[in-house]
Amino acid sequence: MELTFRWFGDDDPVKLEYIKQIPNMEGIVSALYDVEIGDAWPLDKILELKKKVENEGLKLSVIESVPVHEDIKLGLDTKDQYIENYIESIRNISKAGIKTICYNFMPVFDWTRSSIDKELEDGSKTLIYDHKEILKMDQNNESISLPGWATDYEGRELKRLLSKYKVLTDEKMWENLEYFLKKIIPVAEEASVKMAIHPDDPPWPIFGLPRIITNKDNLERLVNIVDSPSNGLTICTGSLGVDNKNDIIDIIKYFGNKEKINFVHFRNIKRFEDKNFDETAHASNYGSLDMYGIIKACVDFGYDGPIRPDHGRMIFGETGKAGYGLYDRALGATYFNGLLEAIVKSSN
Numbered sequence: 001m002e003l004t005f006r007w008f009g010d011d012d013p014v015k016l017e018y019i020k021q022i023p024n025m026e027g028i029v030s031a032l033y034d035v036e037i038g039d040a041w042p043l044d045k046i047l048e049l050k051k052k053v054e055n056e057g058l059k060l061s062v063i064e065s066v067p068v069h070e071d072i073k074l075g076l077d078t079k080d081q082y083i084e085n086y087i088e089s090i091r092n093i094s095k096a097g098i099k100t101i102c103y104n105f106m107p108v109f110d111w112t113r114s115s116i117d118k119e120l121e122d123g124s125k126t127l128i129y130d131h132k133e134i135l136k137m138d139q140n141n142e143s144i145s146l147p148g149w150a151t152d153y154e155g156r157e158l159k160r161l162l163s164k165y166k167v168l169t170d171e172k173m174w175e176n177l178e179y180f181l182k183k184i185i186p187v188a189e190e191a192s193v194k195m196a197i198h199p200d201d202p203p204w205p206i207f208g209l210p211r212i213i214t215n216k217d218n219l220e221r222l223v224n225i226v227d228s229p230s231n232g233l234t235i236c237t238g239s240l241g242v243d244n245k246n247d248i249i250d251i252i253k254y255f256g257n258k259e260k261i262n263f264v265h266f267r268n269i270k271r272f273e274d275k276n277f278d279e280t281a282h283a284s285n286y287g288s289l290d291m292y293g294i295i296k297a298c299v300d301f302g303y304d305g306p307i308r309p310d311h312g313r314m315i316f317g318e319t320g321k322a323g324y325g326l327y328d329r330a331l332g333a334t335y336f337n338g339l340l341e342a343i344v345k346s347s348n
Contacts, residue, residue, distance in 0.1 A: 001264075001298065001340065003306040003333060004029050004061045004088050006324060009049070014326040016056040022330050027061030028053045029102070029308055040088035046096040047256065048096075061306045062263060063093055064102035065198070067134070068180070073107055074164055077201035083180060087187045096190035100306060101188075102234050102263050104198040105177050107165050107209045111201040111239070116322035117314070124313040127323050129242070131275040134206060151180040153238045165209050173210040174221070175176050181225050188230040194305075196232050196262035197222060201239035203246070204275065215243070223260045223330055232262035238269045241289045242277045249293045256301030264298065266291070266336055267310035279311050279323070283333035295339045299347070 004027035005019045011033075019025060030053070032045055038251065053060040066089050069082040093101060101330045114133040117125045188195050203214035212218055223231055233255055255261050270278045270288035280287040298307070312328030314320070 001062060001303055002026050002306045003336065004306045005329065005333065006030070006064065006308055006310075007053075008321065008324065009033050010052075010334050012321070014321075014324065016053065016058060016315040018326055020056050020058055022333050024062055025058070025333065027059045027306055029062040029064045029306070030060065031063055031065060037067045038071070038082045038085060040085040040321050041066065041092055043095055046092055046098070047106070050096055050098070060096075060098055062100040062196075062308075063098055064238075064263075066090070066093070066101055066103055068103060068105060070108065070161055072180050073176055074168060075104060075172065075179070079176075079179075083183050087184055089173075090184060090188050090193055091191055094193050099192055100194050100196060100263055102196045102198055104200070105173075105180075105213060106200050107168075107173075112206060118263070120165050120278070120313070121229045124281075124315045124328070126313040127311060129202060129275070129277050137207075152221075160174070162207065162209070168210055170210045170212055173212050177212070178225050181222075181231060185226040185228050185231045189228045193230060194232055194262040196234040198234040199236050199239040201236065202275070202277075203240060215240075215246055216254065219255065219260075220249065223255070223258070229259060230258045234263040234265060235261055236265035236267075236310065237289055237291075237294055238265065238267040238279065241276075242269050244271055244272060244288075248289060249297045252294060252297040253301065256297065256303060261298075261303060262305055264303070264305070264307040265310040266294070266307055266332065267312075279313065281313065281328065282309060282335045290340055291335070292343075295336065296343050299343050307336070309336060 003024050005025055006029045006326055009030060012055060022139050030049060032041055035041055050060045072079045072082050113127045114130040115128050117340045118128045121124050197213055199213045200211040205211050219233055235252055235297045237248050241248050268280050268289050268291055269286040270280045309332030311323035312332060314325050316327050318325045318327050
């Protein structure tokens with residue numbers, strides 16, 4: 001497996017020079033953050049990003065992500081131009097030598113939490129999800145703000161998008177995803193790029209918006225839309241793991257043996273009743289997931305693709321982008337190193 005780390009570009013307080021000091025760190029997961037959603041990514045900007053990473057002795061391993069324009073998800077008449085732009089981005093990313101793209105098909109927003117700074121017993125601060133708090137929020141309020149909401153959509157624009165999605169059923173969302181995949185996957189395969197869809201986070205409806213990348217059955221439906229090595233999955237253990245109906249190890253074994261796992265996000269969560277959860281330290285005993293079993297399942301099917309420690313707590317007094325501080329994610333990477341060495345040596 002290729003150990004990687006998320007980096008948010010020049011404005012990220014976590015510097016590349018710090019990331020490369022993490023033992024066995026090989027790759028960077030990043031994106032272009034100054035390109036308008038829906039526009040094609042220029043090759044020269046991708047190459048500039050790649051050069052910055054390589055100048056620090058690292059590799060630009062994964063693009064996470066090329067955002068999918070809302071008109072594509074909604075299936076509007078304008079979708080084809082945005083799909084053509086997406087196709088151009090895929091080709092340019094491939095020309096730059098980057099062969100994995102993580103993306104999602106979540107309406108309006110990415111991961112969503114009710115708080116980003118809950119203080120745990122040890123004094124660290126973490127991201128949490130309180131379902132009742134989410135339900136209390138008025139989606140018709142133009143000033144609504146949640147951790148995870150795309151900052152591109154605010155006020156009236158956000159309200160307009162939410163109203164459009166209210167009439168969109170899950171099946172219509174699947175139709176729009178199928179249309180998108182049948183356009184982009186042949187291009188990705190030709191360009192030797194592996195697309196890796198990220199599960200919805202959390203994997204259930206919020207504000208009545210459709211959520212379709214949520215469980216094993218839906219992942220199976222996704223990979224069967226276009227049978228291609230380029231039509232694969234990001235297994236995010238934390239996103240899928242908050243639903244106790246999702247057996248993460250079984251999911252990894254099943255799709256790993258079908259060669260459909262193109263990227264892995266490695267993190268732990270602590271489940272509570274009523275869909276509530278906290279994000280925790282990576283070690284198994286801090287949460288609800290068997291992290292040893294997860295990595296062993298990856299080793300057993302021979303996974304050799306990129307993996308990264310995902311969201312971390314804020315520890316050691318660090319401040320920065322919630323979920324993406326240096327220290328706890330570095331501890332997660334080190335924990336991964338230990339698990340991997342133990343698993344590999346014990347199997348020899």
